[in-house]
Amino acid sequence: MTFHDYQLTQIDILEAESIHIIREVTAELERPALLFSGGKDSIVMLRLAEKAFWPAPIPFPVMHVDTGHNFPEVLDFRDRRVEELGVNLVVASVQDAIDRGLVREEPNGSRNRIQTPVLLEAVEKNRFTALFGGARRDEEKARAKERVFSFRDEFGQWDPKDQRPELWNLYNGRIHLGESIRIFPLSNWTELDVWQYIAREQIEVPSIYYAHEREVFERDGMYFASNEFCRPRDGEATFTKKVRYRTVGDATLTAAVASDADTIEKIIEEIAATRLTERGATRGDDRVSEAAMEDRKKEGYF
Template sequence: MTTPKGNPDYRLTQLKTLEAESIHIFREVVAELERPVLLFSGGKDSIVMLRLAEKAFWPARIPFPVLHVDTGLNFPEVLAFRDKRAAELGVQLLVASVPDAIERGLVREEPNGSRNRIQTPVLLEAIEKHGFTAAFGGARRDEEKARAKERVFSFRDEFGQWDPKNQRPELWSLYNGRIHMGESIRVFPLSNWTELDIWNYILEESIEIPSLYLAHQREVVDRQGMLYAVNEFIALREGETSTVETVRYRTVGDANLTAAVRSEADTLEKIVAEVAATRLTERGATRGDDKVSEAAMEDRKREGYF
């Protein structure tokens, strides 16, 4: 590409600028920290994160394993996609099981049915067991208020906890990965991305995604304005009736607490157009577990959640 005067134009598009920043972060972590791991759930953000890691170290393999904290309540389609993608890239897939932790007595099932809070001890146990010094997460600042507070390099103490008042400066994109024994860093390469950026990148890169993200017909039940799929984790309550709707998922958390949205977006191009027009974040629109309180996410992050 050249300018009207015939000089080369080296300006990057917004997506290429975000991509370059994220690739720099991946390389910086591998250079600074001894044993990183990528948190991979099979959701759209971790899918993009995995593609960026692939690009950062190409033609070599991704030089760290991927870890999934499996709550036992995941959509089967997402688990199948997770296994398929890890096998394609030849990366080591580690699974930390919440049901196993419940059976061992490490955590206790909560009465509200959410396993989000009890994921944290399982994640911290896995980090300690494997000696991970850095964990890449797919959180973005546009998702939620607590995540907007967090730096790209998020320092965690020896208990895996986060103190929002004790964060390191990141002037000029200079990242401080210095830690002592037992401490770790959570790293968020997608911090400056938005949901629309994610979908534009998936479209531009022709990245495969789980079918749940595309509009399809599904039996759902309306609970307080949120459409939950009737499945092995969600049964109809007394007085409830289900309907078959054309829906898709904007985010894929636990199947018992993640709602779908009415949508006709059955292609990536339609998803991009739909997201560009919406004014509600995907977590606000579809995650029932985030409606516990205004500070629900921050409370979990303080405890060690990613």
């Protein structure tokens, strides 16, 4: 009798772990939902959810906290992908919250921080007990502190000093009325893992992830697109440059990087060589202070 070695690749192991987490949450918690923005991490999560329950449909809705300051390519992709899968899309609109007086827009025009009350209102309105998020530990210091199951109290707040142990990958999903859990199936993935998985699964992503010519201006060493949401200040000249986005979010805060990577293979080569995370390289909201992300997470942000 001949025995053949059965070996799993790193991507196979990560995929299996994430699918196990998604199934565990669906079995343990009553009303889960998946945050889906049209960004690469949420696209991978949606693919994992699709695999977790195939051939049955995904048994929970997807939700997008819409700041109103989105890149149009990403919104178009979001709507098309949701329609293809036939899943229910819940949109929590920041603009609607501003109109109702729930939140007030900041003087600098950014809507990043005021997403949090909108998210918490949507969780309460839809009675979601668990939210899948695409955060990874390699992105940022505060996210490196997270457990896979991130407990939130009845106010949606996160206490980094009060987290549940996850020995042997055993997860505690017990919650009281009003409490919820944020779930991070991609916790152990890296940006390189995400792109290698996208390549292997031949997953479509929005076009702005690939290098393209765009009108930009430079601010704080980053290239911001000149658009209706983000305009150059006095002394900031616009110019055309070949760039791509490593992450997508609020267009007023998300910068591009100079790049010639117009294929997935080139993106993988580029990411393998870089030593700066995508948030560190392109997110202006993380440069407010050393603890900017952690402060937002304590308030209820992802």
